[in-house]
Amino acid sequence: MSFKRFAFQPFIYQALEDKNFSEPTEVQEKLIPVIKKGKSVVGQSQTGSGKTHTFLLPLMDKIDPSKDEVQIVITAPSRELATQIYQAAKQIAQFSTPEIRVTNFVGGTDKQRQLDRLKNQQPHVVIGTPGRILDMMNEQALAVHTALAFVVDEADMTLDMGFLAEVDQIAGRLPDKLQMLVFSATIPEKLRPFLKKYMDNPLIEEIRPKAVISETIDNWLISTKGKNTNALIHDLLTVGHPYLAIVFANTKTRVDEITDYLRGQGLKVAKIHGDITPRERKRVMRQVQNLEYQYVVATDLAARGIDIEGVSHVINAEVPEDLDFFIHRVGRTGRNQLSGTAITLYEPSDEQAINEIEALGVTFKPKEIKQGEIVDTYDRNRRKKREKSRDELDPTLIGLVKKKKKKIKPGYKKKIQWEIDKSNKAKRKVERRQQTRTARKNKKSSNS
The missing domain is CATH 3.40.50.300 (P-loop containing nucleotide triphosphate hydrolases)
Structure with a gap:
């Protein structure tokens, strides 16, 4: 066409x-x-x-x-x-x-x-x-x-x-x-x-989008638990080597804090929020468009109000309070079929919000910084998934299963497995007996 x-x-x-x-x-x-x-x-x-x-x-x-x-x-x-x-x-x-x-x-x-x-x-x-x-x-x-x-x-x-x-x-x-x-x-x-x-x-x-966000965007999720968030943002910006990165925060105060920290670390950072005068905002935007800045820190005003070409990375310094803004923020990268990376920092209290974003169809890749590199890490829901997939066992056998994981003699492993099989067999026997009794009762009531 x-x-x-x-x-x-x-x-x-x-x-x-x-x-x-x-x-x-x-x-x-x-x-x-x-x-x-x-x-x-x-x-x-x-x-x-x-x-x-x-x-x-x-x-x-x-x-x-x-x-x-x-x-x-x-x-x-x-x-x-x-x-x-x-x-x-x-x-x-x-x-x-x-x-x-x-x-x-x-x-x-x-x-x-x-x-x-x-x-x-x-x-x-x-x-x-x-x-x-x-x-x-x-x-x-x-x-x-x-x-x-x-x-x-x-x-x-x-x-x-x-x-x-x-x-x-x-x-x-x-x-x-x-x-x-x-x-x-x-x-x-x-x-x-x-x-x-x-x-x-x-x-x-x-016009319903084929995907809630562009398929060319990689979505990373990084936990801030026990970490200095400002230092983590600095590491992501310097380790990731973005072409042009926008860091989003929920408030003007937080934007000021992040900007001051990054500037203190020697980075040249542009700042955009509602308290910046119109003339200053216009000047900063022109400088960003001319690639005089590699890093921009902004409130959600920029998520809907600014179209900066060539954004390679978006960092959510915090999960937005209005989840619609997640889509607008992340949509600043991955435009015109170019690849982009969106990094969301979260703490345990954000768990519900992250679940809601995932319900929109967003798939996160869990990441962390280790020895100066961004690497894959554990899925935060791994424990829940493991518990869900595990066969239900009698409380008396859970201790045996836990022991089974330890390095023990092969004969003892067989003994544990035999106990588990015996328990399951007994369960099935009880279930069959119950089904037979129910069938008899039903037959008796229909004859009377």
Whole structure:
């Protein structure tokens, strides 16, 4: 299957060739034809499924560059996500003649400069965070009443971060006859009233991943019991020789602790969490993309909001409290069919969470660091599995079985085996006798 069947304009194919995209992903194959026809869509798909180009390619194919008006509006819940979509749209737009104008409206940028530019001309494609886009509209600077399509990306994250009210206000000022595309990893119940309000009989398409995480990812599980976790993370980063590694922690405080420790060990480490200023975050992200950093320590904001190419290793410094974030974290590596390694550190209290992750279909390989090498170790459930598979024995024989494991005379081993066989034979005899009695009783009651 190739992109040729979608009959895009030539500039779209130039952009695809520039990105070395030859075959559409499953979500692209299913939804691009529907979006091209102008139908509204609710697309439920996991991160890394190719959904950004699923909406960008058919929508940008429809743009009329000769019109000085907004034709597409796209919202994303974080600056990083909005910037990623903006960069993808700019890459496509650069091959168009005449020019397709794409603008990114996010917080932490020069608002006055954006207002001044809008006085001269409107962008064809508006991308940004809901708050800043609404701000531009309220200033009477951004005219969205001409839009043909409205995209709400990462709708569940938009809801979680409290931005759905702003998205609602933007949608309320767009034309009635509008193609609306909503993409989300999940469809929470609280999102449904919004969808019902603005979408008339949309196509709802759930793209179920073939596997909960990419099959190219190795999942390792390492116990932190009795270990210094910070030192263990340092060893994993230096022993494993990652090309680019992201270490995830649950809180900003923990991110600060890990970063300070690693820097104290002489590693050059980038730090990303909610308390980092937008300007600083943007600068750090640019440096990471340019491979000026080999190690990044981040909160879950980065798991959903940042797409860093070339991540070879992900380390979960702690099991995430929301297990959905495990999938988002691990999904930062193993992208585009490249191999990746995801390492999860756990302590005994995480046992239930690990079991729940395994229930999702994730298979862990138990590992440990020994003499400066990462090696295979024992399965943490080995004792339970052994007990489950072992034949039940009478309490009186368990002592004999234990003795059997010791180095003892061959004659004594035979004696123990004879005792076990004798016991089993007696059990079977009792069972047969009981079955005979039951059969007699049944026969007697049926005759009477």
